Amino acid sequence: MKYKIEWSYKRKGLSAVTFYSEWVDGEEVIELGEEIENSGKAAELFFYDELGTSWTLKEMKKLTVEVEEEPHDITVYFDGGYNEGTKMAGLGAVIYYKEGKKKYRVRANEQFSDLNSNNEAEYAAFYFACNLLEELGVQHMVCEFKGDSQVVLKQLEGEWPCYEEEFNRWLDRIEEKLKGMGIEARYSPILRKDNKEADKLASQALEGKMIHSKMQII
Incomplete structure (x- = not known):
C-alpha cells in the first residue's frame, strides 16, 4: 500500500x-x-x-x-486459453505480493469446462485469480490486475460496453467478489509477450498439467 x-x-x-x-x-x-x-x-x-x-x-x-503482516503490494497476472475441439478452457494466474519484509509469488492454474470462447476463458481466468486472492486472505487492498485481454480489462473498468449476456454474468460475479473482499482494482492491459507466465499456466492446464505453488523470491 x-x-x-x-x-x-x-x-x-x-x-x-x-x-x-x-x-x-x-x-x-x-x-x-x-x-x-x-x-x-x-x-x-x-x-x-x-x-x-x-x-x-x-x-x-x-x-x-x-x-x-498481511499480503500487500499485490500485482496479479491472468490469462485464459480455449480449445475449440474439446470445449475446454485453461486458466492461469500469477500473483506477486509482499508479506512482512519478504516477497512471494503464487502460480496456479485450473481446467474449466462449459465455456464457449477464448474471451469467456479470459473472464474465468480473472475470476480464478480473485479466488486465489481470497485464499491468501487479501482484504481491503489495492490490487493491480495485468492481462493481455483488453476486452476484459476495459469492460471491468467501465470504459467499454458489454452486450454479451454470458460476459455480463462474469462481470457481475467478478465485481461482486472484488466488492466483498474490499479490493480496489487497478487494470493494466499488457502485451502478450509480457504475460508469458500466466499464458504458460493456462496452456499447461489445457494439457492436464495442474500447478499450484508458492515461493519466496528475491
Missing part, C-alpha cells in the same frame, strides 16, 4: 499553507512524517491511503505494523 502526506506549514503571523506529497511506501512515509512533525513547522499532519482513508501519524505507525 502507498500513502500520501498532507501537512499544513506554520508561518509566523500568516495563514498556514498546505502541502501534499507524492505516493510513498509505508516505511518511508512514516520516516517522512516524523521528520515533518519533529521540525515543529506542521500545524496539522495527515496520511491518506490509496482507498482514500485518512490517518494520523500515531495511527499510521500502528497501521503499517498490521499491514506488513
Whole structure:
C-alpha cells in the first residue's frame, strides 16, 4: 500500500499553507512524517491511503505494523486459453505480493469446462485469480490486475460496453467478489509477450498439467 502526506506549514503571523506529497511506501512515509512533525513547522499532519482513508501519524505507525503482516503490494497476472475441439478452457494466474519484509509469488492454474470462447476463458481466468486472492486472505487492498485481454480489462473498468449476456454474468460475479473482499482494482492491459507466465499456466492446464505453488523470491 502507498500513502500520501498532507501537512499544513506554520508561518509566523500568516495563514498556514498546505502541502501534499507524492505516493510513498509505508516505511518511508512514516520516516517522512516524523521528520515533518519533529521540525515543529506542521500545524496539522495527515496520511491518506490509496482507498482514500485518512490517518494520523500515531495511527499510521500502528497501521503499517498490521499491514506488513498481511499480503500487500499485490500485482496479479491472468490469462485464459480455449480449445475449440474439446470445449475446454485453461486458466492461469500469477500473483506477486509482499508479506512482512519478504516477497512471494503464487502460480496456479485450473481446467474449466462449459465455456464457449477464448474471451469467456479470459473472464474465468480473472475470476480464478480473485479466488486465489481470497485464499491468501487479501482484504481491503489495492490490487493491480495485468492481462493481455483488453476486452476484459476495459469492460471491468467501465470504459467499454458489454452486450454479451454470458460476459455480463462474469462481470457481475467478478465485481461482486472484488466488492466483498474490499479490493480496489487497478487494470493494466499488457502485451502478450509480457504475460508469458500466466499464458504458460493456462496452456499447461489445457494439457492436464495442474500447478499450484508458492515461493519466496528475491
